[in-house]
Amino acid sequence: MSKYAFWPGCVARGAAPELYTSTLAVAEHLGMDLVELEAAACTGAGIISDGEPYLQDVLNARTMAMSEQMDLPLMDICSTCVGVHRLAAEKFREVDYRIRINHHLAPEGLEYRGTADPRHLLWILLEDVGIDKINSLVKKPLDELNLGPFYGCYLVRPERTLDFDENPTRRNSLEQLIEILGATTVTYDGMTKCCGFPILTTNKKNSLTMAGTHLDEAQSKGADALVTPCPLCHLNLDAQQPDAAKVIDRNLNLPILHVPQLLGLAMGLAPEKLGLTRHVVDTNRLLNKIGA
Amino acid sequence: MAQQEFTIQRYNPDTDESYEESFTVDVQPGQTVLDSLNAIKWEQDGTLSFRMSCRHAICGSCAMKVNGQSMLSCQTQVDAAAERGDPIHVGPQGNQHVIKDLVVDVEKFLHQFERAETWLEPYEDQEPPEKEYRQNVEEFDHWSHASTCIHCGACYSDCTVAAVDENFLGPAALAKAYRFVMDSRDAKRDERLKFLAEEEGGIWDCTRCYMCVQACPKDVLPMDAIMELRTLAIEAGHTNNHGTRHHKGFTSGVRKRGRLDEMMLPVQSVGIGRLLTGNIGAHKEMMDYTPGAIRLLKSRKLLTIAQRHGANAEGREQIERIFDEVEAEKHHHNVDADAFGAEFETALGGH
Numbered sequence: 001m002s003k004y005a006f007w008p009g010c011v012a013r014g015a016a017p018e019l020y021t022s023t024l025a026v027a028e029h030l031g032m033d034l035v036e037l038e039a040a041a042c043t044g045a046g047i048i049s050d051g052e053p054y055l056q057d058v059l060n061a062r063t064m065a066m067s068e069q070m071d072l073p074l075m076d077i078c079s080t081c082v083g084v085h086r087l088a089a090e091k092f093r094e095v096d097y098r099i100r101i102n103h104h105l106a107p108e109g110l111e112y113r114g115t116a117d118p119r120h121l122l123w124i125l126l127e128d129v130g131i132d133k134i135n136s137l138v139k140k141p142l143d144e145l146n147l148g149p150f151y152g153c154y155l156v157r158p159e160r161t162l163d164f165d166e167n168p169t170r171r172n173s174l175e176q177l178i179e180i181l182g183a184t185t186v187t188y189d190g191m192t193k194c195c196g197f198p199i200l201t202t203n204k205k206n207s208l209t210m211a212g213t214h215l216d217e218a219q220s221k222g223a224d225a226l227v228t229p230c231p232l233c234h235l236n237l238d239a240q241q242p243d244a245a246k247v248i249d250r251n252l253n254l255p256i257l258h259v260p261q262l263l264g265l266a267m268g269l270a271p272e273k274l275g276l277t278r279h280v281v282d283t284n285r286l287l288n289k290i291g292a
Numbered sequence: 293m294a295q296q297e298f299t300i301q302r303y304n305p306d307t308d309e310s311y312e313e314s315f316t317v318d319v320q321p322g323q324t325v326l327d328s329l330n331a332i333k334w335e336q337d338g339t340l341s342f343r344m345s346c347r348h349a350i351c352g353s354c355a356m357k358v359n360g361q362s363m364l365s366c367q368t369q370v371d372a373a374a375e376r377g378d379p380i381h382v383g384p385q386g387n388q389h390v391i392k393d394l395v396v397d398v399e400k401f402l403h404q405f406e407r408a409e410t411w412l413e414p415y416e417d418q419e420p421p422e423k424e425y426r427q428n429v430e431e432f433d434h435w436s437h438a439s440t441c442i443h444c445g446a447c448y449s450d451c452t453v454a455a456v457d458e459n460f461l462g463p464a465a466l467a468k469a470y471r472f473v474m475d476s477r478d479a480k481r482d483e484r485l486k487f488l489a490e491e492e493g494g495i496w497d498c499t500r501c502y503m504c505v506q507a508c509p510k511d512v513l514p515m516d517a518i519m520e521l522r523t524l525a526i527e528a529g530h531t532n533n534h535g536t537r538h539h540k541g542f543t544s545g546v547r548k549r550g551r552l553d554e555m556m557l558p559v560q561s562v563g564i565g566r567l568l569t570g571n572i573g574a575h576k577e578m579m580d581y582t583p584g585a586i587r588l589l590k591s592r593k594l595l596t597i598a599q600r601h602g603a604n605a606e607g608r609e610q611i612e613r614i615f616d617e618v619e620a621e622k623h624h625h626n627v628d629a630d631a632f633g634a635e636f637e638t639a640l641g642g643h
Contacts, residue, residue: 010552013601015593039607041550046500048546049519050539051526055618059546062614104617108610157502189360194452194501201561202496202534204580209456210499239587280587 002128005067006034007085007118009078010042011231015239018275019231022260023077023121025273029137029264030129034075037066043084045232046198060088061101064116069109073128074118077260079230083154085118086161120155122229122259126169126176134180139268141182144289147262148186148223149174150214150237152230156192174227177259181266186223190214197236205247211236212248225255225286227262234258239280255283265292293318296370298328300340301357301383303390313337314379319370325382326354326365329394342394349509352444356394357383362446362507385449400458401448404465408488410472415479425477435474438467438517440510447504447514459493463504463514466495470517473524482528489525489533496522496535537563550603550611 012020027034040063042048044056064085067074076082092098092114102111119127125134151174156162164171175185196210215237218226228234236244238256245252256279257265264274271292276283296319303310315336317328326344333340342365343353349367356365359377362385373380388396414425432439447463454460461469469488472478488494495518504514526536541560545553558581559567566574588594603611 010554010601014552014554014597014599015588017593017596038604039550039610041603041607041611042546042552044546045542045552046519047539047542050522050535052543052618053519053523054622055543055615058614058618059611062610104614107613153499153501153503157506159506193455194499194503196499198499198501199453199497201538201558203457206453206457206497207499210452213456239584239591239593242587243584278591278593280591280593 002031003033003035003072004075004124005070005072006036006075007040007063007067007077007081008036009076009081009231011235012077016231016234016258018261018278019077019234019258022258022264022274025269026260026264026267029267029269030133032129035070035072037063040066043081045080045084056084057088057091057097058101058104060085061092061098061112062105062110064089064118065105065110065112067116067118068111068113073124074116075121075124076118077121077229078232079120079152079155079228080232082118082120083157083161085116087158089114089116089118090161120229122155122173122177123167123170125259125263126173127167131176131180134177134263138181138266140266140290140292142262142266142290143182145183145286146186146222146224147178147183147257148188148218148221148226149178149191150195150218150226150228150230150233150256151192152228152233153192153194155229174229174259177262178227181262186218186221188214188217188221188223190217195230195233195236197232200236200240207236208240208244208247211240212244212250212252215241215244215252215254216248216250219252219254223254224289225257225283227257227259229259231258241281253281255279255281255286257283265290293320295319296328296374297379298332299379299381300329300332300393301381302340302393303384305392321371323370324366325358325368325370325373325380328370329365329382340394341392350442352442355444355446355449355509356385357381357449362386362449364444364446364509367509385445387449387451387454388445396445396449398445401445401462401464402443404448404461405443405468407491408461408465408469409480409484410465410468412472412475413478413480415477427475427477431474431476435471435517437511437513438471438474441468441512442510444509446507446509447512450503450507452499452501452503453497457493457497460497461488461491461493463498463508463518464512466498466521467512467514467517470521473521485521485525485528486530488521489530489536495525496533534561534563537561547612547615548602548608549600550608551601553600554597555600 008020041059043060049056178185194210196207200207234256241252261274271287295316297316299312299314302313315332317331329342345351345353347366349364354365355362358368358373359381384390384394385396391397441464448454451462454462473481473484498518502515538561541557562574562577
């Protein structure tokens with residue numbers, strides 16, 4: 001059984017609980033053993049670092065050090081968490097900085113050594129679980145579905161921290177998963193852009209114009225739903241969708257799926273178990289289409 | 293000799309027609325996208341319009357979208373571009389008005405530098421130096437990345453905020469502003485920080501999407517500069533804005549339970565002080581959250597938000613310790629910096 005140090009992030013334990021439950025359901029089905037990092041802190045998501053970059057770095061060194069101490073690969077389920085973890089790891093390559101950071105970890109017996117390689121569940125599915133195993137577990141191919149990927153910035157940028165060259169499947173990981181599961185990818189300009197969530201409280205109009213524009217584009221290109229590895233994107237695309245529709249003055253009705261929900265559906269797990277009844281944009285039409 | 297197909301986004305201003313056109317070009321190893329555009333123009337269609345000059349990635353004229361991302365066409369080899377999309381799609385820069393084919397009107401982009409007044413403002417009470425104004429190497433090293441901008445516009449073209457808001461200063465002008473904020477020869481550091489923190493379309497409107505960092509051909513790291521400006525603006529006390537309140541509210545939530553506090557954050561971003569003093573705008577902002585909160589209630593998400601999940605007790609204790617240590621270290625550092633500043637001023641003869 002493959003074992004992972006599992007960092008759920010804050011939103012999966014708060015405003016997007018369906019991401020947490022669907023992750024656990026899918027992991028169980030795949031035979032993944034997830035050891036949740038219950039003592040770990042929020043990554044700061046770039047917001048703590050707005051004023052306290054050093055503090056944010058220490059918190060992330062600590063989380064990564066926990067996975068190193070357990071000698072387990074670190075799994076995130078949020079594009080933002082992966083990005084922030086990897087950006088921190090990049091800074092810690094500077095030895096003096098790492099030593100300074102480690103002073104704060106020593107009192108609890110932790111040391112960040114720089115071996116942690118934080119990865120998203122989506123990458124782990126393709127890199128560790130593998131296409132063959134996923135294929136073997138697909139009970140309900142999603143042939144009827146046209147799905148738009150929505151990556152979340154930090155799973156595609158900055159490329160220098162994401163090791164795309166060493167792991168070419170990462171470059172189009174979502175399209176690959178969509179197609180392994182039998183669905184058709186709808187490509188559109190907005191799929192690698194910003195959902196607008198980071199500025200929702202500072203500039204709501206800009207934020208929702210971004211979300212609305214991408215949703216409208218994907219919907220008009222025939223997407224039945226979007227799939228996202230980022231719960232922050234999910235908040236702006238799903239929970240804010242009615243407001244985004246008003247801001248751009250269009251009708252929007254596009255369900256947004258989390259990555260493990262999509263996989264779970266294809267593996268024949270019950271929609272309730274995957275939290276699909278806890279979305280703001282109703283998922284029934286989508287579920288009817290695949291007979292789930 | 294290999295052949296490569298290009299799909300070029302064209303625009304004819306005389307007929308107001310936009311269309312894509314395919315061309316096939318013979319390519320040699322090492323050939324650039326710009327070489328290929330020249331080959332098309334010289335050998336196939338002389339009406340194809342694009343900007344170019346130096347061909348050495350220094351003039352900044354030939355930035356355009358290659359397979360959807362802005363880059364210098366003279367610095368981009370055909371082989372590398374084809375790996376990311378074949379046929380290679382070439383289009384004009386985004387977020388700007390297209391004049392013809394691949395040529396855009398850069399007026400809006402350049403205007404942002406004027407708004408941010410990105411030129412040196414020397415100390416007026418200082419005698420001009422005999423030769424030039426000097427900057428020491430250590431200080432320059434810290435911000436030199438931001439001084440390498442060639443004004444090609446690639447970052448502005450791909451900026452996700454500029455796409456929805458013409459008023460956003462944009463990555464290049466903000467990075468340039470950072471460059472002058474950091475320059476010890478500049479007298480207007482504090483005025484600059486105040487402007488950048490309070491101006492609509494300033495530093496707090498950036499989404500941190502990293503598009504600019506990815507697009508920049510010169511590693512200016514515009515977004516990193518914007519993030520550092522935020523820290524400097526907060527340190528300088530320019531904090532009466534949503535961005536700072538969001539940062540402070542978010543950070544205090546993590547301090548308390550180790551995790552983001554989604555319950556309190558909206559109130560903190562609007563500003564508890566503003567709400568208590570009856571600020572009408574603040575109350576309207578809170579009202580704006582109501583429909584969203586009702587939707588979260590209906591989808592049973594408000595339940596889990598209200599439970600305010602946190603790190604376990606052991607974790608919280610350690611997280612709080614780290615917050616305290618970093619705070620103490622910062623205070624210590626500030627004391628050092630103040631002492632250094634006083635010493636520096638004495639050495640300068642004070643001003």
